[in-house]
Amino acid sequence: MPYLKDKGQSPKPMDCRILTAALHLFVHHGYHNVSVHDIQRKAKASIGSIYNHFDSKEGIARALYYHLLDEFEEMLADVIAEELTNIDRCNRIISLLFKYTESRHEIVEFMLYEKHRRFIPGAPPICGVAPFSTMQDIVKWGIENGEICQGSECVITSCVFGGAIRMIHLRLDGLIDRPLPELYDAFIAHIWQGLSRKDQGSLLRAVSG
Amino acid sequence: MPYLKDKGQSPKPMDCRILTAALHLFVHHGYHNVSVHDIQRKAKASIGSIYNHFDSKEGIARALYYHLLDEFEEMLADVIAEELTNIDRCNRIISLLFKYTESRHEIVEFMLYEKHRRFIPGAPPICGVAPFSTMQDIVKWGIENGEICQGSECVITSCVFGGAIRMIHLRLDGLIDRPLPELYDAFIAHIWQGLSRKDQGSLLRAVSG
DNA sequence: GTCTATACGCTGATAGAC
DNA sequence: GTCTATCAGCGTATAGAC
Numbered sequence: 001m002p003y004l005k006d007k008g009q010s011p012k013p014m015d016c017r018i019l020t021a022a023l024h025l026f027v028h029h030g031y032h033n034v035s036v037h038d039i040q041r042k043a044k045a046s047i048g049s050i051y052n053h054f055d056s057k058e059g060i061a062r063a064l065y066y067h068l069l070d071e072f073e074e075m076l077a078d079v080i081a082e083e084l085t086n087i088d089r090c091n092r093i094i095s096l097l098f099k100y101t102e103s104r105h106e107i108v109e110f111m112l113y114e115k116h117r118r119f120i121p122g123a124p125p126i127c128g129v130a131p132f133s134t135m136q137d138i139v140k141w142g143i144e145n146g147e148i149c150q151g152s153e154c155v156i157t158s159c160v161f162g163g164a165i166r167m168i169h170l171r172l173d174g175l176i177d178r179p180l181p182e183l184y185d186a187f188i189a190h191i192w193q194g195l196s197r198k199d200q201g202s203l204l205r206a207v208s209g
Numbered sequence: 210m211p212y213l214k215d216k217g218q219s220p221k222p223m224d225c226r227i228l229t230a231a232l233h234l235f236v237h238h239g240y241h242n243v244s245v246h247d248i249q250r251k252a253k254a255s256i257g258s259i260y261n262h263f264d265s266k267e268g269i270a271r272a273l274y275y276h277l278l279d280e281f282e283e284m285l286a287d288v289i290a291e292e293l294t295n296i297d298r299c300n301r302i303i304s305l306l307f308k309y310t311e312s313r314h315e316i317v318e319f320m321l322y323e324k325h326r327r328f329i330p331g332a333p334p335i336c337g338v339a340p341f342s343t344m345q346d347i348v349k350w351g352i353e354n355g356e357i358c359q360g361s362e363c364v365i366t367s368c369v370f371g372g373a374i375r376m377i378h379l380r381l382d383g384l385i386d387r388p389l390p391e392l393y394d395a396f397i398a399h400i401w402q403g404l405s406r407k408d409q410g411s412l413l414r415a416v417s418g
Numbered sequence: 419g420t421c422t423a424t425a426c427g428c429t430g431a432t433a434g435a436c
Numbered sequence: 437g438t439c440t441a442t443c444a445g446c447g448t449a450t451a452g453a454c
Contacts, residue, residue: 014437030327032241035429046439047431053437057430087405115324118239125382149406151399154385155392159372159399166371167364173334176363183364190360190368194403196296197358223419244447255421260449262419 011067015053017043019067022060027106031061031119062120068111072131080134086142091188093135094164098180101168109172112165135161160191220276224262226252228276231269236315240270240328271329277320281340289343295351300397302344303373307389310377318381321374344370369400 011019021043025034036057040047054060079092101108116123126132139157142148148156167187170176176183220228230251234243245266249256263269288301310317325332335341348366351357357365376396379385385392 030241030324033327036431037429048433048440049438051431113324115239115322118242125384127379127382128384146406149399149404151395152392154379155376155395156399156404158375158379159368159396159404162372162375163368164371165375166367170336170363170367173336175334175337183361186360186364187368190358190365192403192405193358194401195358195365195368196401197355245449246447256449257422257451258420266448 011063014045014049015063018045018050018053018060019064023064023106023110026061026064026114027109031114058119058121061116062123064110065116065120065123068107069129069131072111073134076131076134080138085147086138086145087147087192089138090135090142090160093138094161094188095181095184097164097168098184101171102179102181105172108168112168113172163187163191220272223254223258224272227254227259227262227269228273232273232315232319235270235273235323236318240323267328267330270325271332273319274325274329274332277316278338278340281320282343285340285343289347294356295347295354296356296401298347299344299351299369302347303370303397304390304393306373306377307393310380311388311390314381317377321377322381372396372400 018039022034022039025038025042029038036047036050039057039060040050043050050060054063075096076093079089079096082089082092084092097108097112111126116126136153136157139148139160140153143150143153143156164187167176167180167183171180227248231243231248234247234251238247245256245259248266248269249259252259259269263272284305285302288298288305291298291301293301306317306321320335325335345362345366348357348369349362352359352362352365373396376385376389376392380389
């Protein structure tokens with residue numbers, strides 16, 4: 001393809017043209033507002049060719065979705081392989097998502113902002129699926145080894161990644177006008193340190209002094 | 210209707226039947242997977258009657274959307290009128306959203322989990338629209354009067370409400386099996402106090418990392 | 419205001435030549 | 437494998453009786 005990275009078996013050139021066209025159209029107009037004719041035109045292929053590569057319009061969406069899901073999961077595997085603390089793993093994931101939101105916004109929008117079950121009948125809710133459960137695992141490990149505060153995994157995971165996902169949505173909707181990576185440091189600090197006013201200075205002084 | 214509350218001018222009985230049927234069907238099957246015939250059947254009205262009350266299928270969705278948006282905004286006005294601290298206002302909003310997720314899940318799902326622009330062409334992105342900008346205002350006031358830590362409004366608003374919205378999505382997708390109000394206290398504590406373990410060592414790590 | 423019957427465009431999918 | 441031409445069904449919306 002490649003979408004997020006080069007590894008893994010990429011689809012064949014023609015599949016790629018079709019999937020890339022479909023991704024673009026789905027993101028900008030919505031699955032239901034895009035016809036197979038639109039995809040065919042954009043991919044510079046014919047209807048017959050489309051149906052030679054995919055069994056249906058829904059099949060195109062499915063292929064796209066599961067392909068990107070795999071790439072997402074690969075990215076997370078890489079982050080886990082890095083042997084960081086679990087907090088830093090969370091931060092790294094957020095950092096990558098913020099970057100991709102700028103550089104590959106169509107992919108991020110399709111994966112993080114679309115209701116896939118609306119057009120892929122069999123699809124499980126995305127938040128329960130591999131990459132997202134992996135994110136919850138990382139949080140769980142962090143709680144277990146004491147990096148992260150005690151509490152319900154799903155609540156803490158929601159706090160960590162829910163805020164990030166919200167920012168991505170706002171950015172994609174044009175309601176944040178700065179590139180997300182510029183807001184990364186502030187965001188990370190808020191999440192881990194909390195949002196109520198606190199006298200950070202004295203806390204830090206207490207440690208160093 | 211009433212959806213969230215009784216005040217305001219409710220639609221007429223027939224409008225109400227149609228809108229209630231449409232809400233149910235849109236939430237469960239998605240706007241594009243619902244035909245006017247489905248709505249007509251569910252509302253126990255005829256096609257002709259539907260088109261006597263609304264100009265189009267899209268018109269039904271629009272009426273529903275803006276009606277609920279008004280009710281949402283009214284709810285926020287009530288919270289603001291209560292004269293709480295701004296942090297408590299945020300908490301109160303989250304508490305109400307959690308409660309409504311249990312008792313009126315179709316409304317919450319329609320308002321917080323649907324991509325309205327996919328079927329209501331003129332609609333502005335929901336996060337930029339009245340109730341959501343009001344939420345950002347509350348955060349802004351909290352920053353200004355020193356209750357909430359210094360920082361970018363949109364980042365802090367994302368942290369506060371993004372986590373809550375994420376939990377609502379997870380709950381609506383069946384990935385959280387406990388009623389959200391039971392998780393409210395924990396959630397609030399995490400948001401305002403932060404997620405890293407609370408001894409100074411890890412706080413410093415979070416700051417430097 | 420409510421109803422039934424109908425028109426008709428669009429779109430997903432197929433057939434069959436090359 | 438790719439293409440064009442075509443079909444069949446669905447779904448929005450209208451016409452017109454009551």
